[in-house]
Amino acid sequence: MRELGRGFGYLVKGQRWVAQHGKQFGWGLLPGLITLVLYAGALVALALWGTDLVSWATPFADDWSGPWPGLFRGFLTVLLFALALLLSVVTFTAVTLLIGEPFYESLSEQVDISVAGFAPESGLPLWRELLLSIGDSLRIVVRALIWGVLLFGLGFLPVVGQTVVPVMGFFVTGFFLVEELTAVALQRRGVRLRDRLALLRARKSLAWGFGAPLAVVFLVPFVAVFLMPGAVAGATLMARDLMGEDAGADDDSDDADGSGDASGTPRPDGRGAPTAR
Template identity: 80%
Template sequence: MRDLGAGFGHLLKGQRWVARHGKSYGFGLVPGLITLVLYLAALVSLALWGTDFVAWATPFADDWSSPWLGLFRGFLTAVLFALALLLAVLTFTAVTLLIGQPFYENLSERVDRDVSPDGTAPESDLPLMRELWISGRDSLRVLVRAALWGVLLFALGFIPFVGQTVVPVVGFFVTGFFLTEELTSVALQRRGVELRDRLALLRSRKTLVWGYGTPLAVSFLVPFVAVFLMPGAVAGATLLARDLLGEEIRDGDEGRPDGGSTARTVSPGPAGPAGPAPTH
């Protein structure tokens, strides 16, 4: 229970940090807004031309009599739109982080400098394109894992009573875990921690991860909320990453007004059960 509270505390501290640093918050909104516009354009296009697409994909039903033709294609159109919405929810964070890699990298470094006792922050020595490649590759791997869990939970959802009570709750915890993995990847990738070690690190403190990610996953269900919470979510995930790695967090919640002094490369703290942070 203590770790659950600590995880939720990191989430709140991250939101408070960006509230005190308006410039960082403003820059952090840009990637989410870009992703939102792209997703809305795709969904609107699907709403406008989804019926035509279904008709093109089902020529065998052209000769069906009314009302079966309309019911069949209407059902497929609804399923197609529902799947698109589900895919949008599952991929929004990953796509936003990929688009906003430079923005969130800078924000995460500012948080590190702000809470570090000596005002320093680990820096990545990788070129931007290399970082984008690693981020996209790892996000795809995490998405595959999340999709497998989604298929399993969907199948379990048909079990009477359990599927309508236990399964949705488990689904939020699973979503919270993978959401936390995506968000902490900004700080952990900068420290050279590979995906396999990141997952092991998160599994070693599941209650801490659930305390952070599950409330965030629930809040992301509200339309447009994800865009406005993303900067604070990245800031909070940086604090969570420091906790997972055993790095000291400076006492006090106010932080330095300017986000810290000039960053210098420092060695990451102990990586706990995941072992030492590897290099790329």
């Protein structure tokens, strides 16, 4: 329970950090707004033409008698829209992070600087970091979709499907959200996807405490837009914790004078901590 509370605390601290840094918050809103417009347009188009798409894809049902063609296609249309919503929730963070890579990279660096006085750097060019981020995001989205389809199928089970499965869904979605968000800070520390997943699996309760509440509120994309900058800030603080850096987890991470590093010892060279491979 303590780890759950600690994870939720990082989420709150991240929102507090961006509230105290208005410029970073404003810039951090732009990628989410762009993604929201793109997703909203796609879902509206699916709502308008989803029935036609299903009819085109099921010509074999034209010869069925009675109400069965309409019922069958209606069910497929609802299923298609439900899967599209699930895909939107699962991929919203990944797409927003890809669109906002420079914005969130800068925000994450500022969080590190405000805590320790310096920001670790990967040493890779931006294009290389972007390619790595795209590849990792695709792998995470595939894993999340496999879980999503599995949970969707389990949702048809009596009682369990309406009680336990939705809760499991929030925890699973939250875990993958945390991976995507902490990746911004961990990639700068040279931590690749396999190692990031290992770090999070070793402290699942911490990840769930941060990610599960976020998964609930991210069901409303408009809310997700406003919470995303704070989520990146909070995930950076969590990343410092995962790496064993003193991110001020027992205080409010208010060491904003940049006078010391994670251990409290000044770092005159301004470089980051050793990267983990």
